[in-house]
Structure formats: structure tokens, C-alpha cells
Amino acid sequence: MTVSGKGVGASLRRKEDRRFLQGRGRYVGDIRPAGVLEVAFLRSPVAHARLRGVQKPAQGLVFTAADLLEIGPIRANSALPGFRASDQPALARDKLRHVGEPIAACLAESRAAAEDLAAACLPDYEELPAVSDMLAALAPDAPLIHEHWSENAFLETKREDEVADLDAIAAAKVRRRLRTARQSMAPIEGRGVIAEWDPRLEQLIVTSSTQMPHVTKSGIAECLGLDEGQVRVISPDVGGGFGYKGILLAEELVCAALAIRLGRPVRWLEDRLEQLTANANCREHFYDVTAWADAEGRLLACEVEAVVDAGAYSAYPFSACLEAAQIGSIFPGPYTLPRFRFRTVSACTNKPPILPYRGVARTGVCFAMETTLDALARQLGIDAAAIRAINLVPPEAMPYRNLVGKVFDSGDYPEALRRAVAAIDVAALRARQAAGETVGLGLAVFCEQGAHGTSVYHGWGIPFVPGFEQAQARFTPDGVLELRVGLHSHGQGLETTLAQVAHEVLGVDPARVRLVHGDTALTPYSTGTWGSRAMVMAGGAVAEACRQLGERALTIGAALLQAPREACVLRDGAIVQGEAKVTLDEVARTWYRRPQNLPREVDKGGLEVTAGYRPDPDTGTHSYAAHAVVARVDRETGAVVLEQYVIVEDGGTLVNPMIVDGQVLGGTAQGIGTALYEEMPFDAQGQPLAGTLADYLLPGASEVPDITIEHMVTPSPWTRFGQKGIGESGAIGPPAAIVNAINDALARFGAEVTDLPATPARVLAALAKVGAA
Amino acid sequence: MKPAPFDYTRPRDWSAALAALAAGARPTAGGQSLGPMLNLRLAMPETIADLRHLPGFGVIDQQRDCVRIGAGTTHARIEDGAVPGQVGAILARIARNIAYRAVRNRGTLGGSLSHADPAADWVTVLPAFPGHAIALGPEGERRIPLGCFVTGVFAVALQETELLQAVELPMLPEGTRFGHWKFCRKPGEFSKASACVLALPGSAPRAVLAALDQRPLVIDDAAALLAAPEAEAARIVEGLRLADPWREALARVALRNAAQEAA
Known part of the structure; x- marks a missing residue:
């Protein structure tokens, strides 16, 4: 320094x-240009239907897809072989594919009046059977969401290492079916757009709550057929992004087209209902994991069948397949896995498109890998720390290239684990367990690839590649x-x-x-x-x-x-x-x-x-962390209390340690949400069931315990100051560590939680399943 | 999430309020339930009658052996000790755990009770008291025993022409015991099971089990529950035949814990 x-x-x-x-x-909602028209969207009330038309009210400004033919579809294709492309219309044309899909834009002097107009529209549609579950979506007789496809899948990826011989060799084998819930990212500020046409500059000015103004500009220019010089995107203060503001919105395109058409500024401010139910979907994974280990817990192989519910369309620019396909490349985590067999599917369902949320696939992958490791440890009768220590990439192997080609730049993973465990009084915890208390210790170790560049992204072939x-x-x-x-x-x-x-x-x-x-x-x-x-x-x-x-x-x-x-x-x-x-x-x-x-x-x-x-190599930095959690389970109610939460984290050189701590704490709070609270359930008709924050539970101050953060500093050899990307880290570990703590507490009953969030109802159901409730 | 257009009226006296009601207006006090319903367009009344400026609406009046709490009294005032005596202490404890302070600053005792959300705290607690809801209608005042006031999910014993004016609770004698327990995953979440028990010396203890998406269960004589909380709670809850095993477990724990506290 x-x-x-x-x-x-x-x-x-x-x-x-x-x-x-x-x-x-100053946020989008603080900006109100003179003469602005407010937009409310008429949205699909059903998950799957053929749209025949919209009967508009006699008076008022209402625009449907047929009125805005200048807007091209949002297209986020991947060049990965076998990818099925889905055109996402900015306003629904002939089909409705999820509840909340925009059908018409209604404009008035106030949002309330615009909503009155939307309420006066009558969409004419014929309902179709909805596909609301990703596994059911893949059944041969499932209704097709994109009718020119042969099945409801954007992409399938696989790797076929041999595993048939392992049953004979392995000392332990476990198989687990695991699920993470569909979530809705919930930044304090939702999305918002103001579009204006400047006749002097012949330029469209779009003020949007976005984390990637230039990509949004490219997307708007592409979809509206403008040259990029005709589009200027301003992103003012933004009240939280987390990935939700890293996509091109249909609403942005519609506002832009309307501003050009009408010559007046138009504004749309997303409300919480739209955010929760129509837009911010993320996280829903299914895993069928089999793992083999030798007697000391050394991993011999993992076989993973993973399905991600990608929703109805491929979101721009990250596409519908990034998350599932990433599972294949990051499942081995920080471990030296010798053999890996997988099949991943990006399933298409009648839900809003899945968007990348802080941690992206890592949160689900870490949950799957770490709970599986604990299951192996329990079967072998060895310690949860021991099974990790024996499998972690050792520091002397750095930089380490794993079996799927990920290169870890630097670090001492086992030391992070050792320090995290050392911060817990394990003997006291075991004594409490022996005395009959339902408490447990949970661990999670993971690494986070960050700042990965051209060499990684060109292979995905999605609309952008960072250079x-x-x-x-x-x-x-x-x-x-x-x-x-x-x-x-x-x-x-x-x-x-x-x-x-x-x-x-x-x-x-x-x-x-x-x-x-x-x-x-x-x-x-x-x-x-x-x-x-x-x-x-x-x-x-x-x-x-x-x-x-x-x-x-x-x-x-x-x-x-x-x-x-x-x-x-x-x-x-x-x-x-x-x-x-x-x-x-x-x-x-x-x-x-x-x-x-x-x-x-x-x-x-x-x-x-x-x-x-650009760093050289640009394959990304790998920060890493070990989370250790002590959780207490109330056997009567299923409620979980986090008694102690320890994080040992290595982000290389920390440019500002206070800000890094803030990042880790905020991420961990969101991870606690994934672990224990957040869930957007859908019924069989594809209706989202949590329309307000009274139903969609976010952790608040009282749900986040005091968190201890210890830093290790192993500079990245590849970056300017040795800094590593660490912004998402906190959101990755908590579901794995917390569920492992719960399962440690429940181990004496032989009960295990396998689905997120680990709600009191699920904890109690796990106990009931083994007759211990 | 903007309400459909509606008219707003602010009656200055009770007869004007009753007239507005008779004309089809939807009454509101703190607006903590009606507000979101309007925004979601789940409620689309033509007229809203804002009761907050009615004389005596938020007045707490201690009489010789009872306290009369105006229906417009906010949870926050109750939390802050505006109701005297042991009854006030019990109500303050309940009020303190209603949602968040921001909600308590506006939400009212009478509004919550008349709205009769099955998970609401006053719906759980007030039926245990040997007191009365004071309804005002065109014919005058009517006293409805609190144990009978809530008749179902979002349903109360008020007639369409009546407003809840106040709640009258007895001052509690020395030796009164009270127990209460509810389950929320976080502050502000609607309770998933609530129970309370009130035992006045010399009379049968009363218990209420609520927040189970159905009419609160009022037990007029809970002596057996107090004598054997575990077994009796299990027996009572089994009789409700709840579909969700988790809620069933919570209901058992709620009733037992409330009884144990009051025993």
C-alpha cells in the first residue's frame, strides 16, 4: 500500500x-421528464395459451405486438451444439408462454390510469395445458412450449467417463436427489426504464436500471434495427443488481419503440408484483448425484444428472443454457475429482426465463457437491472436515488444471478449511449432541471463478464475449x-x-x-x-x-x-x-x-x-472460501436457528477490505435466503404463488446472524495487483453449509434434508419420513 | 400495483359514518390490510370511508371495572402502554409482536379484528377475554361477546350496517394468568399457528387456537388443557383434522406452550 x-x-x-x-x-424512479407517459403492461394471466387477439378499450393508448412490428424478437442463442433457439417477442404474438408475459403496453398520464387501461383490455386466448415442472417438461408426452421443437429442452450437454467398474472398487457409494427452489431476485429497486427520442441528435436515450448499459445499448439497437450511434443508454444510481439487471428486457424495447413512435418520453417502473412473478426468476435446479469414494473418503468419481428450469425463453445475453451447461464445468468444485460423468439439461417450462443470480450455477452446484460429500462421510464414518481435506486441491499443485480444464490460479484451499473449523468449538458441539441437543456443524468449501474473459466465453457463443x-x-x-x-x-x-x-x-x-x-x-x-x-x-x-x-x-x-x-x-x-x-x-x-x-x-x-x-491468461481468477455453520434445529417446529457462522475467504489482494467484507456479508445474507427462506412456488397450472413479500420471504436483519470473516491473502499471479473476483462468493456457500449443519443435527435420527429452502415444514417432513417427528 | 379509482369520504361523526356504510362505502382505519388489497386490485370499492377522524375512535377510557378501547387505537399505542393495568400489559406484549413498528404505527385494533384475517394477533387473543365488541348500527349500540365475534375466515358478527366502535375488556383481577405463543419464520410474517390461554381466578380458563386458515377455535373451559397441556393439546388438534402435518405440529406446540405458560 x-x-x-x-x-x-x-x-x-x-x-x-x-x-x-x-x-x-438518483434512481430511474426519481427521474420524470416533462410530458412523460407512464406505461403499464397488460400481462398474461395464464401460463400457456394460444393468443387470438386483444380487445382494446375504446379510448386510450394501447399497443400490442401487431402495432409495434418494428421491434424484432430478443434472440439469445448459444453456439453450443444442439442449442434450440427461442425467439422472445417483446409483446406476445401468437402464444402466451408464462404468467406475466407482456401482451400490450398501455400508456397514460399516470401509472394508475395506465393500469386502468390495462384492466379494460380483454385478451382473447385459448388455454393450453401448462408445463410447470422441469422434470415433467421432459416427459415424452409433455405439451410443447415451442411447437417446432422436438422436446422442451434448450440444450443437453454430457460427458461420459466410465463409472461402471466403480461399484466393485469403491468403499462407499451414495446417491442423492436434490432440488433448489425457484427464486426471484429481489433488489430493493426493481427495474425501470425511461425512453426519450432526441430529434436534434436523432438519438434514442434510454435511462434504465441496468448493470450493463453498453450491452443493453447493443441489444436495443439490434432489436429495433437502429445503428448503435442512435442509441444512448444511461444507467443512473441502481439499487442493487445481482444479475437481475444484467439482461435486456422486453419492457426496454417496448418503451424505446414507443418513445420513437410517439415523440414523447415514456416511463415504466416495475412494481414488486411484476418483479416477483413476471421477471426475476432464478436458481431452480434438480440434481441426481451418485458419488463413489475409497475407504479414506477420496473421491473416485461423480455421476450427475442435472436439470435446470430455464423457463420459457432464452434471456439476453447470457442465454437459457449458461446455468445448466456451467454445471458440467464447475461441479468438481475445489476438489481433485478423477472421473466425472454428467448429463445436463436446460429444460423449457411455462415460467419466466431464468436469469443469472449472484453465484449463478455455483450455489446449486456447491449445495449438491457438499451435501453429497457429507453423505459419503456419514456412510464411511469419517469426519466432514477430513473428507474435504483429502479431496481439496493442495496448494503445491497450484496453478492446477482440473479434469474439465478449469485452471485454478492460486490458493491454499485446505488451510481455509482448517481455519474455518478451528473457529468452531467442535468438542463442545459434539458434547451437546451427545446430550441430546439437535445441533449440528455444517461445512462448505468452494471456489469462485471470476473475471473470466474471451478464452472462456467465446466457446459459449452467446451474444457477447468480453474482451x-x-x-x-x-x-x-x-x-x-x-x-x-x-x-x-x-x-x-x-x-x-x-x-x-x-x-x-x-x-x-x-x-x-x-x-x-x-x-x-x-x-x-x-x-x-x-x-x-x-x-x-x-x-x-x-x-x-x-x-x-x-x-x-x-x-x-x-x-x-x-x-x-x-x-x-x-x-x-x-x-x-x-x-x-x-x-x-x-x-x-x-x-x-x-x-x-x-x-x-x-x-x-x-x-x-x-x-x-485483460489478464493473461484470462481464464479467470479463483477466489475460494470455507463456510462453517453451527445450526440448531427445533424438532417440534422444524425451525432452524443459525448459532454461529464463520467464513474464511481468500480474494487475493483486497483493494478495499471493508468493501470486500460488505460484499461477503451481503452475499451471505442472500445465501441464507436461498438456504432457508426464498421460494417461488408454482401450481400445476403454472401460476406463481408468492405475489408479495409477505409470501416470498426474504431474510431480514433478524434472520442474519453475526458472521465472522477471516481473510487469507494469496494474490492471483495473473492480475494487476493480485486481486481476485469475489463479488458473488458469499451467496454460494450458505445453502450447502446450512443444510449440512441441519443434516448433522438430524444424523442421529437418520434424517436428511434434500430440498431448498430448508423450511421448517421440510425439516419436519424429513424427520417424519424416518418416524422421528 | 395502483388501486382502481375510488371515491374517498371522511365522515365527521358516527351517524355520517353509518350513512356512508349504508350507501355501500368500504370502511378503513389504518389501511394496513385494505391498502395492499386495493393496490393489488383484490378490493375495488367505489367509496372508501376513512373512519380515523370519528370522535372517540382512538380513545382509551378506563372505567371502574373495565377498559373501553376505541376501535381506532393503533397497535403502537397499545405497545407503548396506553392501556392500563395487567390487561394493558398483556395487550402490549401482543402488540409488540405484530408485524413491524411501521405497520403498528398505522394499524388499529378494531381494523384488524373486523378484518378477521385468521392469522391476525387480535383475532387470536381477544376471544379469550370475557369482554365485548361494541358494534354501532342504525338501531344503536350492540354488545357482542368477544368469543363469538369472529365467525370465520375474514368473517365477523357485525351486520353490514354496523361498525365496530370499541372493544371493552375487564380489568383483570390479581392472580390472572396468561399464556401466548405463535410461530412466524421471521418478524412480519403471518403467523402459522397461534394460541393463547387466559385464566381468571374463580372462572374457567379460556383458550384460543388460531392462525390455521380457519375460524379460530375458542375453548370456553380449558381446565383440562391446563391440567395436561401436552396430551390435551394433541387431542384438541387432532380433532381439527388439519391437512398439513407441519401446521398440525405447530398447532400442538402453540396450544401446549400457551397452556404451560398459563398453568
């Missing part, structure tokens, strides 16, 4: 918090440093951490660094904030841009010092030669306002640099 204590590694207070804490953040991340650094005439990045900060604290990076390189005080982001007109292209990539990618790009800017400043400063360039250095925000120095402020002032003081031969590029960055 720099001597100032404000550079890389400093727990600097967040610069952005002043406006947030004072309630002065070099670019950042712009420039001095204003008063010496303030402006950074411009194309990705977005919505809780990550990038206004602070990127200023720390710039400070580390140039010495400019973070208070005099401004981050410009969230506007495609002002920033270089970027795929956005996703995949735990911002600190690695934008951090690297900002560092490189600042380095080059420093070189330019050095030339100017040397000239002002009338010293040879090679005799000068950049130190603490000044160009220095011996006792003499010129501050960067002075350099900037000279360049912009006193150019007469510069020699003729000075670098003509000025004090504005755009630089690109």
Missing part, C-alpha cells in the same frame, strides 16, 4: 455513501483526475475502489478522483458488471490508463523542471527530480491553460488516455 494509506489495501470509507446515506441517490476492458483516465485543467469506465457500480463501491487504484498509480488523492460511469455516451464500451469481474478488469484497466497518463505527465513535468526525463520520477502526485518537483495539478494547468510553457516536442497526446486490460 502507498504510504498515504489510501491506495490498494486501504479500508477507505466509500465516497459514494454520502449521497446514499442522505437519500440523495479487453477499457478505461479512460484524464486530467481536467485543475488537476482533478477523471476516470471513465463502461461497467457499472451499484453497490460494489467502485467510485471508491477505482479511485484507490488510481491513487496507487498516480498518487492523486482519492478525494480528487471522479468516476464517470453509467452512460454509454461518456464511457468506453464494456460488457458491464457481472461475473465478479469489475475489480479485476476495471481495476486493471484503470491502473494501465493511469500508468500511461503518468508517463505523459512525466514528460511534461520534466520539461517544466528543465531536467532530462529519465532523471525524473512520478511520486506522491508530483513529478520529482531531487529536491525539485512539479505537482500533477501544475502539469495539468500547464497543458490546458499555459501551453506556451511547453517545449515544441512534448507528447501531443495530452492528458487523456484510454487503455485496455
Whole structure:
């Protein structure tokens, strides 16, 4: 760290918090252009039907698909062999494929009046049998959701290692069928869009609550047939993303087309009902796992049949298959698995499209792998920590390439496990168990690939492939440093951490660094904030841009010092030669306002640099963590209390440890939601059953225990400062660790929970199944 | 989630309120149940009559041997001790665990009781008291015993022309015992099983079992329950023939725990 204590590694207070804490953040809902029309969508009341038409009210602005033929379908295809493409119409055309699918846009001076219009529309449809369960969707006689397909599956992937011989060799074999619930991501702010047409610039301006403004711009241009210069996307303050705001929305396209058509600004603000039931679906996995181990618990092989409920359409840009296909590549987790056989299916159902939620497939995969390991350990009569220790990739093997080709950059996985277990008084816990208490210890170890780039994504063949991340650094005439990045900060604290990076390189005080982001007109292209990539990618790009800017400043400063360039250095925000120095402020002032003081031969590029960055190799960093949980189960009610929660985490070099802690805590709270609370059930007709936050339970302050975080620091050898992507980590481990703790508590009854969330009803059902309720 | 258009009226006195009711207006007090129903368009009344400004609506009046609590008294005031005596202490304890403070600041005792959501706290607790709901109709006041007030899921003994004006509870004698237990997965969630037991010296203890998606079960003589909480709770719950084994388990625990506390 720099001597100032404000550079890389400093727990600097967040610069952005002043406006947030004072309630002065500016979100889409705070912006209301003059003359705006509010949009309410008429949405499908049924999961599956043939749409014959819509009877519009006699008065009012109502637009259906037939009125907006300029909007092309959302197409998020994958180049993986066998992928079945699904065109998602912005407004339903001939079929309705999930409850909540937009059918018509209704516009009025107020949202309430727009909803009155929507209520006055009469959709004419013929209901079809709904496919509401992913396993039933794959049955040969299931009704087809896309009728030109041969089955309700977007994609199937497989790997066929031999496992037939293992029953004869293995000391232990377990098989488990596991399920994770369908969830709805629930950022405090939902989605929201304002679209305006600027006739002077002949440009569409879309203000949207998105984490990837440039990708949204490309998507809007593609679907509306505009050139990209005709579209500007602004992403103002965004109240949480988590993946939900990393997709192109049908609603964005409709608003954009209407703004062009009507010449008036239009605005749509998603409400909680739309968010919960129509849009933010995620997470629903099914696993059938078989695992074999030798007598010491060493894994011999895993065979996995995995199905992911991808919903009715392929969401842009990540596609319908990313999650299921990823299972094949990340199931081995942090372990040295010698053989792996799998089949994954991205099932198509009459539900809203599945979207990537913080952790993406890792949360389900970690749950499946870690509960399976515990089942093996119980069968072998060995300790849960021991079976992990013997299978974890050892530090001396780093960098380690596993059997599916994932390369782990660095770390000491067994040490993380050891430290997490050491933080728990295991002897006391075992004594309580012996005394009859229903308490248990649960462990989960996992690694998180982050900031993976071109070499990983080109193989998926989805609408975008991340390349070099670019950042712009420039001095204003008063010496303030402006950074411009194309990705977005919505809780990550990038206004602070990127200023720390710039400070580390140039010495400019973070208070005099401004981050410009969230506007495609002002920033270089970027795929956005996703995949735990911002600190690695934008951090690297900002560092490189600042380095080059420093070189330019050095030339100017040397000239002002009338010293040879090679005799000068950049130190603490000044160009220095011996006792003499010129501050960067002075350099900037000279360049912009006193150019007469510069020699003729000075670098003509000025004090504005755009630089690109990509780690080499770009296969991604692997942060990792061990979670250890003590949980108490009430045998009478099935309620679970988390008594102790310990996380040992290695994110490499931490640019701002306080912000990392915040990321881990927030992620863990969401993971606790996945583990114990969150569930969007659907009935057999495909109706979502949790329409309010009274039914869809999110963990609140009282449901999240005190969490202890210990950091290990193993820098990544591949990134600019050794930092690793860690943004999603917290959300990955909790379901595995918590259910393992529950199952440890229930082990003396022979009961096991296999489905998420582990609600009191499910815990009690598990006990009842073995006659112990 | 915006309500369908409706008219709003704010009656200044009870006769105007009754007239609005007779004209088909939907009464509201704190709006903590009706508000979301309006927003979801589950309720689409033509007119809403806001009762909050009626004289005496939120007044708590201690009389010699009873306390009369205006129907418009908020949960928050009860939580903060506005009701005197042991009865006040019991009500404060219940109020403290109703949803969140933000809800309690607006939600009212009378609104909650008249709405009769089967999971609501006052629906569980008040029927245990030997008190009365005071209904006001065109014919004047009518006293309805609290044990009979809730008649079903979202159904009460009020006639269409009547408003709940107040709840009258006896001041509790020395030696009164009370037990209460409910199960929520988190604060603010609707209870999944609630029970309470009130034992006044010299009279039969009363018990209520509620939040089971059906009319609360009022047990007028719960002496057997207090004598053998475990066995009797199991017997009573079995008689309800609940479909969901988890709710059945919770109901047993609720009734037993309430009884054990009051025993």
C-alpha cells in the first residue's frame, strides 16, 4: 500500500455513501421528464395459451405486438451444439408462454390510469395445458412450449467417463436427489426504464436500471434495427443488481419503440408484483448425484444428472443454457475429482426465463457437491472436515488444471478449511449432541471463478464475449483526475475502489478522483458488471490508463523542471527530480491553460488516455472460501436457528477490505435466503404463488446472524495487483453449509434434508419420513 | 400495483359514518390490510370511508371495572402502554409482536379484528377475554361477546350496517394468568399457528387456537388443557383434522406452550 494509506489495501470509507446515506441517490424512479407517459403492461394471466387477439378499450393508448412490428424478437442463442433457439417477442404474438408475459403496453398520464387501461383490455386466448415442472417438461408426452421443437429442452450437454467398474472398487457409494427452489431476485429497486427520442441528435436515450448499459445499448439497437450511434443508454444510481439487471428486457424495447413512435418520453417502473412473478426468476435446479469414494473418503468419481428450469425463453445475453451447461464445468468444485460423468439439461417450462443470480450455477452446484460429500462421510464414518481435506486441491499443485480444464490460479484451499473449523468449538458441539441437543456443524468449501474473459466465453457463443476492458483516465485543467469506465457500480463501491487504484498509480488523492460511469455516451464500451469481474478488469484497466497518463505527465513535468526525463520520477502526485518537483495539478494547468510553457516536442497526446486490460491468461481468477455453520434445529417446529457462522475467504489482494467484507456479508445474507427462506412456488397450472413479500420471504436483519470473516491473502499471479473476483462468493456457500449443519443435527435420527429452502415444514417432513417427528 | 379509482369520504361523526356504510362505502382505519388489497386490485370499492377522524375512535377510557378501547387505537399505542393495568400489559406484549413498528404505527385494533384475517394477533387473543365488541348500527349500540365475534375466515358478527366502535375488556383481577405463543419464520410474517390461554381466578380458563386458515377455535373451559397441556393439546388438534402435518405440529406446540405458560 502507498504510504498515504489510501491506495490498494486501504479500508477507505466509500465516497459514494454520502449521497446514499442522505437519500440523495438518483434512481430511474426519481427521474420524470416533462410530458412523460407512464406505461403499464397488460400481462398474461395464464401460463400457456394460444393468443387470438386483444380487445382494446375504446379510448386510450394501447399497443400490442401487431402495432409495434418494428421491434424484432430478443434472440439469445448459444453456439453450443444442439442449442434450440427461442425467439422472445417483446409483446406476445401468437402464444402466451408464462404468467406475466407482456401482451400490450398501455400508456397514460399516470401509472394508475395506465393500469386502468390495462384492466379494460380483454385478451382473447385459448388455454393450453401448462408445463410447470422441469422434470415433467421432459416427459415424452409433455405439451410443447415451442411447437417446432422436438422436446422442451434448450440444450443437453454430457460427458461420459466410465463409472461402471466403480461399484466393485469403491468403499462407499451414495446417491442423492436434490432440488433448489425457484427464486426471484429481489433488489430493493426493481427495474425501470425511461425512453426519450432526441430529434436534434436523432438519438434514442434510454435511462434504465441496468448493470450493463453498453450491452443493453447493443441489444436495443439490434432489436429495433437502429445503428448503435442512435442509441444512448444511461444507467443512473441502481439499487442493487445481482444479475437481475444484467439482461435486456422486453419492457426496454417496448418503451424505446414507443418513445420513437410517439415523440414523447415514456416511463415504466416495475412494481414488486411484476418483479416477483413476471421477471426475476432464478436458481431452480434438480440434481441426481451418485458419488463413489475409497475407504479414506477420496473421491473416485461423480455421476450427475442435472436439470435446470430455464423457463420459457432464452434471456439476453447470457442465454437459457449458461446455468445448466456451467454445471458440467464447475461441479468438481475445489476438489481433485478423477472421473466425472454428467448429463445436463436446460429444460423449457411455462415460467419466466431464468436469469443469472449472484453465484449463478455455483450455489446449486456447491449445495449438491457438499451435501453429497457429507453423505459419503456419514456412510464411511469419517469426519466432514477430513473428507474435504483429502479431496481439496493442495496448494503445491497450484496453478492446477482440473479434469474439465478449469485452471485454478492460486490458493491454499485446505488451510481455509482448517481455519474455518478451528473457529468452531467442535468438542463442545459434539458434547451437546451427545446430550441430546439437535445441533449440528455444517461445512462448505468452494471456489469462485471470476473475471473470466474471451478464452472462456467465446466457446459459449452467446451474444457477447468480453474482451479487453477499457478505461479512460484524464486530467481536467485543475488537476482533478477523471476516470471513465463502461461497467457499472451499484453497490460494489467502485467510485471508491477505482479511485484507490488510481491513487496507487498516480498518487492523486482519492478525494480528487471522479468516476464517470453509467452512460454509454461518456464511457468506453464494456460488457458491464457481472461475473465478479469489475475489480479485476476495471481495476486493471484503470491502473494501465493511469500508468500511461503518468508517463505523459512525466514528460511534461520534466520539461517544466528543465531536467532530462529519465532523471525524473512520478511520486506522491508530483513529478520529482531531487529536491525539485512539479505537482500533477501544475502539469495539468500547464497543458490546458499555459501551453506556451511547453517545449515544441512534448507528447501531443495530452492528458487523456484510454487503455485496455485483460489478464493473461484470462481464464479467470479463483477466489475460494470455507463456510462453517453451527445450526440448531427445533424438532417440534422444524425451525432452524443459525448459532454461529464463520467464513474464511481468500480474494487475493483486497483493494478495499471493508468493501470486500460488505460484499461477503451481503452475499451471505442472500445465501441464507436461498438456504432457508426464498421460494417461488408454482401450481400445476403454472401460476406463481408468492405475489408479495409477505409470501416470498426474504431474510431480514433478524434472520442474519453475526458472521465472522477471516481473510487469507494469496494474490492471483495473473492480475494487476493480485486481486481476485469475489463479488458473488458469499451467496454460494450458505445453502450447502446450512443444510449440512441441519443434516448433522438430524444424523442421529437418520434424517436428511434434500430440498431448498430448508423450511421448517421440510425439516419436519424429513424427520417424519424416518418416524422421528 | 395502483388501486382502481375510488371515491374517498371522511365522515365527521358516527351517524355520517353509518350513512356512508349504508350507501355501500368500504370502511378503513389504518389501511394496513385494505391498502395492499386495493393496490393489488383484490378490493375495488367505489367509496372508501376513512373512519380515523370519528370522535372517540382512538380513545382509551378506563372505567371502574373495565377498559373501553376505541376501535381506532393503533397497535403502537397499545405497545407503548396506553392501556392500563395487567390487561394493558398483556395487550402490549401482543402488540409488540405484530408485524413491524411501521405497520403498528398505522394499524388499529378494531381494523384488524373486523378484518378477521385468521392469522391476525387480535383475532387470536381477544376471544379469550370475557369482554365485548361494541358494534354501532342504525338501531344503536350492540354488545357482542368477544368469543363469538369472529365467525370465520375474514368473517365477523357485525351486520353490514354496523361498525365496530370499541372493544371493552375487564380489568383483570390479581392472580390472572396468561399464556401466548405463535410461530412466524421471521418478524412480519403471518403467523402459522397461534394460541393463547387466559385464566381468571374463580372462572374457567379460556383458550384460543388460531392462525390455521380457519375460524379460530375458542375453548370456553380449558381446565383440562391446563391440567395436561401436552396430551390435551394433541387431542384438541387432532380433532381439527388439519391437512398439513407441519401446521398440525405447530398447532400442538402453540396450544401446549400457551397452556404451560398459563398453568
